Amino acid sequence: MKKTILLMILFLFFLINLPDQSHAAAGQSKIILDGQEVILPSDVQVTVINKHVMVPIRVVAENLKFGVDWDQKSHSVTIQQNSKIISLHVDQREARVAETPILLDVAPQILNQSVVVPLRFVSEQMGLAVSWDNKDKIVYLTTSTNNSAQTEASTPHSENSEQVSLTHISEINFLNNQLVVSMNGIVTPIISNLKDPNRIVIDLPNTTFGDLSQPLASGSMAKLDVSGQPNVSEVRYSLFNRDPDQIRIVIEMNRDSIIQVNHEFIGDQLIIDLNDTGDFESPIQEPLAGERGRKIVVIDPGHGGSDPGTISISNKYEKDFNLALSLKVQELLLKEPEIEVLMTRDSDVYPTRTERVQLANTLNADVFVSIHGNSVLESPQANGTETYYYQRSSSKQLANAIHKRLIKAMGLKDRGVKDKSFQVIRETKMAAVLLEIGFLSNISDEKAMLSNTVQYKAAQAIVDGIKEYLSIK
Ligand SMILES: [Zn+2]
Structure with missing residues (x-):
């Protein structure tokens, strides 16, 4: 009987020291919120679990002046952000944001008595711009109240904000003047408009191919079927760079017209919208009505x-x-x-x-x-x-x-x-x-x-x- 208990204790000990958690960022990690370092309690750390950056949610939420509540009985955290209520459960990937269920990349966990959640959750659900400096183990958080929010498509700021892991691209489609790229993360695309031939080049830093539903042809380059897409003559994609990996997608246009490119993320899909302005000389659109x-x-x-x-x-x-x-x-x-x-x-x-x-x-x-x-x-x-x-x-x-x-x-x-x-x-x-x-x-x-x-x-x-x-x- 005693032996069983001892075994159970040992078992629990190993459970707590899962290998994934044990390489939780060694050394000092830092959180910089709007340029100010957040003071972390000595045992609270930014950590990496299953290649996901995890941040202590209480410290972050409190520094943002959000209400945070911990319910010991149900192991749940409630965050009140203005009128929005976010609730998270330890070890459960499903969270609720204003009553709507959402799925986290990794379930919140308890580490040194503090609950850590994926950094991406903080960015998407609490409306912060985030980046992670993997070398110096620094999380940068920026509140968006008075920012000039939209990241310029053409500013590659990847030197500092190196992704901790590669984002996997699972599908690339082109339809109705939109390129849709499905992936398991968020990247900042670098979009360039090039001439002769008229083409748009989209570089996706720190990305590689995941389980692509469409096969890559010979080597690592492939083309999409764009028959029936009047404005486009070819869409091709390849693993353009290795180490750091980078996927490049090239859209070749049929006409020499000026293209306005907009991009945004909807869920796990990067949507790149090509707005053919129709004319090379005057990019001004005719008023619709x-x-x-x-x-x-x-x-x-x-x-x-x-x-x-x-x-x-x-x-x-x-x-x-x-x-x-x-x-x-x-x-x-x-x-x-x-x-x-x-x-x-x-x-x-x-x-x-x-x-x-x-x-x-x-x-x-x-x-x-x-x-x-x-x-x-x-x-x-x-x-x-x-x-x-x-x-x-x-x-x-x-x-x-x-x-x-x-x-x-x-x-x-x-x-x-x-x-x-x-x-x-x-x-x-x-x-x-x-x-x-x-x-x-x-x-x-x-x-x-x-x-x-x-x-x-x-x-x-x-x-x-x-x-x-x-x-x-
Ligand atoms: Zn309002």
């Missing part, structure tokens, strides 16, 4: 789907308020014969901010209006309406035209028109504003904002402001 002489207005109800935005004082979601008001704006704009109205969403779904920007830019819209509700849970007395624009004078003009009417319609405190760098108004190319209609965290603001009658007044104010800006009577 221009022939009919109508102005294009894009209304953007903030958040949606898995992203609820803020939560109001009576527990209503900002996303629902944004949509309710936006649909009223749409309803009124549909009656305007000189305006074509388009919505970035008209139901409870979440387009990314990049997708919202792309929609407006692709449409060559004249006006972009993003609708939000504000909130400061810690100070429920904060109240009022504010309108944001970013730098452009056209945006400022639109902001002023809408704001003065919105103040009257809402009857809330006037917090003014402000210049601030939000992605959707920074990266859109037309007159663009972001409206913070009022504070959902304030009792009387919330009451006005959730009233149908007031929403119609606000919608009319927004429409009238847009019309003034567009000089429509």
